[in-house]
Amino acid sequence: MKLAVLGVGLIGGSIGLAARERGGAEVRGFDPDPGTAERARELGVLDLVADSVPEAVAGAEVVICAGPVRALPGLVREALEASEAGVVVSDVGSTKLELAESVASMEQATRFIGGHPLAGAETAGVENSRADLFDGARWFLTPTDRSEGLLFDRLHSFLAALGARPQAIGPAEHDRAMATISHLPHVLANVLASRAAETLVDGERRSEVGRSFRDTIRVAGANPAIWGDIFAANSDAVAAEVDAVISRLERARDLLRAGDSAALADWQQRAHDDRVKLLESAVPGGELFELR
Amino acid sequence: MKLAVLGVGLIGGSIGLAARERGGAEVRGFDPDPGTAERARELGVLDLVADSVPEAVAGAEVVICAGPVRALPGLVREALEASEAGVVVSDVGSTKLELAESVASMEQATRFIGGHPLAGAETAGVENSRADLFDGARWFLTPTDRSEGLLFDRLHSFLAALGARPQAIGPAEHDRAMATISHLPHVLANVLASRAAETLVDGERRSEVGRSFRDTIRVAGANPAIWGDIFAANSDAVAAEVDAVISRLERARDLLRAGDSAALADWQQRAHDDRVKLLESAVPGGELFELR
Numbered sequence: 001m002k003l004a005v006l007g008v009g010l011i012g013g014s015i016g017l018a019a020r021e022r023g024g025a026e027v028r029g030f031d032p033d034p035g036t037a038e039r040a041r042e043l044g045v046l047d048l049v050a051d052s053v054p055e056a057v058a059g060a061e062v063v064i065c066a067g068p069v070r071a072l073p074g075l076v077r078e079a080l081e082a083s084e085a086g087v088v089v090s091d092v093g094s095t096k097l098e099l100a101e102s103v104a105s106m107e108q109a110t111r112f113i114g115g116h117p118l119a120g121a122e123t124a125g126v127e128n129s130r131a132d133l134f135d136g137a138r139w140f141l142t143p144t145d146r147s148e149g150l151l152f153d154r155l156h157s158f159l160a161a162l163g164a165r166p167q168a169i170g171p172a173e174h175d176r177a178m179a180t181i182s183h184l185p186h187v188l189a190n191v192l193a194s195r196a197a198e199t200l201v202d203g204e205r206r207s208e209v210g211r212s213f214r215d216t217i218r219v220a221g222a223n224p225a226i227w228g229d230i231f232a233a234n235s236d237a238v239a240a241e242v243d244a245v246i247s248r249l250e251r252a253r254d255l256l257r258a259g260d261s262a263a264l265a266d267w268q269q270r271a272h273d274d275r276v277k278l279l280e281s282a283v284p285g286g287e288l289f290e291l292r
Numbered sequence: 293m294k295l296a297v298l299g300v301g302l303i304g305g306s307i308g309l310a311a312r313e314r315g316g317a318e319v320r321g322f323d324p325d326p327g328t329a330e331r332a333r334e335l336g337v338l339d340l341v342a343d344s345v346p347e348a349v350a351g352a353e354v355v356i357c358a359g360p361v362r363a364l365p366g367l368v369r370e371a372l373e374a375s376e377a378g379v380v381v382s383d384v385g386s387t388k389l390e391l392a393e394s395v396a397s398m399e400q401a402t403r404f405i406g407g408h409p410l411a412g413a414e415t416a417g418v419e420n421s422r423a424d425l426f427d428g429a430r431w432f433l434t435p436t437d438r439s440e441g442l443l444f445d446r447l448h449s450f451l452a453a454l455g456a457r458p459q460a461i462g463p464a465e466h467d468r469a470m471a472t473i474s475h476l477p478h479v480l481a482n483v484l485a486s487r488a489a490e491t492l493v494d495g496e497r498r499s500e501v502g503r504s505f506r507d508t509i510r511v512a513g514a515n516p517a518i519w520g521d522i523f524a525a526n527s528d529a530v531a532a533e534v535d536a537v538i539s540r541l542e543r544a545r546d547l548l549r550a551g552d553s554a555a556l557a558d559w560q561q562r563a564h565d566d567r568v569k570l571l572e573s574a575v576p577g578g579e580l581f582e583l584r
Contacts, residue, residue, distance in 0.1 A: 177492065180488050181492065187541070188508060189563070190544070191540045191541055192477065192537070194562065194563055195537055196566075197567075200469065200473065200570065200573070212474065215507040216477040218504065218507055221562075223560075224561040228555075228556040232553035235549060235550075235556075246541050246545070252479055252483060253531050253534040253538070256523060256531040257528075261521050266516075268514070268515075270513075271513035274513070275509055275512040275513050278485060279506075
C-alpha cells in the first residue's frame, strides 16, 4: 500500500506512523515547511520526503490532506488534480460542508471523501505523533452520492487498519453535530472565561476557582489560529447553536428572577435527566477521545 | 473546646471528625434524622448525640449549622435563641446574603458570623466524612459591623485548627463571586446538556462526545434539591450573571454570522488571555477544591 500524507503535524504524523507500523504502508509526505517534513522522516513517520504535492501523490493509492482547516480547500483541489483515476483523496478537517462544496464542482470530486478523526491531544506537532492515536477512535467519513464506492471501501479499510472506527455521515449533519458537541462548548468556555476575568481579576483579591469552573473554561481560547478557522468554516451551524442557547438562558434567567426554589429544582432535575440520557446514548469508550 | 454541629452530613460530619482529631474538641451533634446522628456517633464523628438543638448547643463555645441551604435561616435562628452570650454561631451554606438578612433583625445577630467552606466531594452523607476535607481549603466568613470581634477571632482560630484558610468577605460580595465562579458554570452546564440532548439523542445514532463536552456538562443537574435552593437563595446575582453571558453570546453570534476568521481568531485570543489571567490570579492549590 502506498500512502501520501500532505501536511505533517500531529495528525498527519500519527497517520504516517500508524500506516507504516500497522498497515505496512510506504508513506510519502509533503509539508510546506521542508524542515518539518525532514524531521518527520527522521522520526520514522515518513519513508520519503516529497518536494511538492504532485511528487508526494505520484503512485499513491490513498492521499490524506492533513493541513489546517483554512488550507484544506486548496490542498484537496491540488491533490485531486495531481493524482490519477483510482486514487482516493481524503482529509482530516474538523468541518466538512464548506470543503465538500468547494470540491463539488470538480470533475475529480468522485474521488474525494471527506474525513474527520475524533482524536487529538493537548500537544501539537509531528514530534508528538503516536501510532496509537486513533485506537478505537470514531473517524467520520462524508461520502456523497457521486463518490466511487470502491474508493470508499479502500479508505474505510485503510482507516480501520490504523485502529480507527470509520463511519459515514452527511457533511451537513456532521457539521451540525460538531457545532453542538464541540464548537458550542468552546464558545461557552470563551464567554465564561472572559466574563469571570472581567468581574474577578481586580489585582487585589486573588480569586478562588473550583473544579467545576476550571472544567468549564479548560478549552477557552484554545489555539486561536486553528479555532478562528473552525468557527468561520462552520459559522452558520455554530451561530444557530448559540441562538438556541441564548433562548434557553433567557428562560433560565426568568426562572431565577422568579426565585421559586421548587421550579428551579425541577429545572435542575430536567438537566440531570438530559445529562444521563446523553451519557447513556454516548458510545462506550467515547470519553477517551478529544474532539477538535 | 466544646463544639455543637447541627446537621450531620458530609460537611457537618467532616467538621466533627476534624475538630475531634485535630482540635481535641468535644463534639455534640444534632440531626433531624436520629438514625443519622447515631450513625455519626458510631463513626467517631460525634462524642454525644443530642435530641434537640437546645440540648446540642448547651455548653458549646462554637456552634456550626450544617443543614441544607433551605433549612439554614430557621436553624441559625433556633441556635442563636438557644445559646447564651459568648457563643459564636456559624453555618456552611453556599450563599450568604439572604441568611445574613434573615438574622439581622435578631438581638443575637452580634453572635452570628456566616461561613462557607470551599470544599466538598462527589459523594454526600456522613459515611463519607473525612478529617482532612478542609486541608488548605478557603473558608469564607461574613462578619458584619455588628459582629463581636472576640467571637470572630474564636471562629477563625477554630477553622484554622481544622486545616482551613479562613478569610473575611462581605456577604453580598461573596454571593456575587459565587454567582460567577460556581453558580453560572452550573447554569451553562444545564443549558448545554439540555440543548445537546434535544439535538443529539434520537434513539438511532449514538452520539460521540469528547472530553471538552463531558467537562462542560459534568455538573449539569447536580443534586436538584440542593441546587434549587442555592439558585433561589442567590437568584438576583445569578440572573445578573446570566444576563451578562447572554450579551456576550449575542456578540459572539454576530461575529460568527459575519464569518471573518481573523476576527474570530482575535476573539479566541482574547478568551485565551482571559483564561491565563484568571488562572494566574487563582490561589495556588485552588484546583483541589470543589465549589458547591
